[in-house]
Amino acid sequence: MYNTKPEIFIWEIRVSVASAIAFEKKHIEQHRFDASPALAEQAVHCLELVAELSDAGLSYQFKGGNSLLLILDKPRRFSIDVDIATDESRERIEECLDTIIDCYGVFRRWDKRAHRTKPWLPIASYYLFFDSHFAVPKETHIMLDAQLRRSPYRTELKPVVCGELYAAPVKAELPFASSIIGDKLLTLGPNTLGIPVGKGKEAQRLKHVYDVSVLLGRNPALEDIRVSLTGCLAHENEIQESTIGLEEVLRDTLDYCGATAKCGVPPSFDTGDSALHENALGLNAFAGHLFSGDYTWKRLQYDTARAALTVTAACRSDIGQDTFETALAGNEVPHGVPCRSTGKLPCEPRVQRWWHWIAAWLEVDPFSRVGL
Known part of the structure; x- marks a missing residue:
């Protein structure tokens, strides 16, 4: 006698680390710190990338201009890239990027990017693409630069929070101001x-x-x-x-x-x-x-x-x-x-x-x- 009960497949569905509200057009326009909406939207996605890298288990230091969004009480500028320093391999980074694309639903795809400033340095660079409310054409991107060696910083763990613009329930390792x-x-x-x-x-x-x-x-x-x-x-x-x-x-x-x-x-x-x-x-x-x-x-x-x-x-x-x-x-x-x-x-x-x-x-x- 055959079991006629239908098989039930349970798929793990994951969404952004931050609340979906953070990516809404109205929210970005209301909390953009007087920056252009398009630039504020890119900053939201930069911070989401930081949160997703942490959530995916990558060990890294968040550095560069956008790290100041989490360090300063009142941010002054946005950037369109995420700079990290890590002892993890390129393969491990790209494995995390695959996880980000497959599981979180914020970014559509990633691609490798040639590092132009000092191409001989041990840096892995990538584009991450997403659909924008403000850009024409609709698909736009942010950048990830991963220095393949940790920096000799004094660091601390801080929440990935930037005013009312973005907040995620994870922490990132950030350098001290000094x-x-x-x-x-x-x-x-x-x-x-x-x-x-x-x-x-x-x-x-x-x-x-x-x-x-x-x-x-x-x-x-x-x-x-x-x-x-x-x-x-x-x-x-x-x-x-x-x-x-x-x-x-x-x-x-x-x-x-x-x-x-x-x-x-x-x-x-x-x-x-x-x-x-x-x-x-x-x-x-x-x-x-x-x-x-x-x-x-x-x-x-x-x-x-x-x-x-x-x-x-x-x-x-x-x-x-x-x-x-x-x-x-x-x-x-x-x-x-x-x-x-x-x-x-x-x-x-x-x-x-x-x-x-x-x-x-x-x-x-x-x-x-x-x-x-």
Whole structure:
């Protein structure tokens, strides 16, 4: 006698880690932090990718610009990519991406992406595609860059929550503000470990220098920044198979930041300093990622001076926390500064005072080589 009862197949149906409301058009428009709806939608999907990677069991550190969405009390900008650092293999990452496509229903597909900035680095890069409420054509994407080695950060687990825009019931491993600052300070000098010129990354350095300036508002300890800077330098030298020293990074970074301080307005043509020219070209593109929608040359002078002050303090072991905080406040200058150039800089007084402090710590005029 045959069993005539029908077989029942039970399929596991999974949905997004965050509530489905987070992906609704009305919700995004209401909670977009004054960014464009399309950019806010991409940020939602970036955070969902972070949550899904955690939920899928990948071990990683969430770094880069979008990690600030979970670190800052009030986010300032969105990015369209997710940066992680992991000791997991490419195969394991792609296995998790397959799980994300098959089980969560937010992303339609993924594809490999060529990493253009420094293609020799151990980085796995991907596009993840989804259907947009705002983009034309409907299918759009975000990006995932996975550094195939964990970074030497101090980290903590934090909920994947960004105001009322996005919230998921999982946590991600995030660096401390001081760790991100130390790492980002290495990205500025184009001739050492920073972003090379001529890579179509005109706005990228601006993002890093802006993030450093904003994160300094979290009042990180100088010693923690110093530890991060030296640790990340050793880490980057190992990854890039280079032997660049701290003094070389300092010199390159000060040259980059100082060039911006010397120009009262963005150069309208290539002055021979390609990084400076790229800064001018990248202003509008970077401004489009800020909630304020505005990023001026004066603000870039402000941010680069803060970055220059911080990298100088971090490279000088005799500078303590109190001195650093006094200098960063920008309300006074030290006595006996061997620098006559800073008063000639075409920038606001506080920016001039930061360069005064740099000159005092270096015991040399940082602009003497260029005849200011």
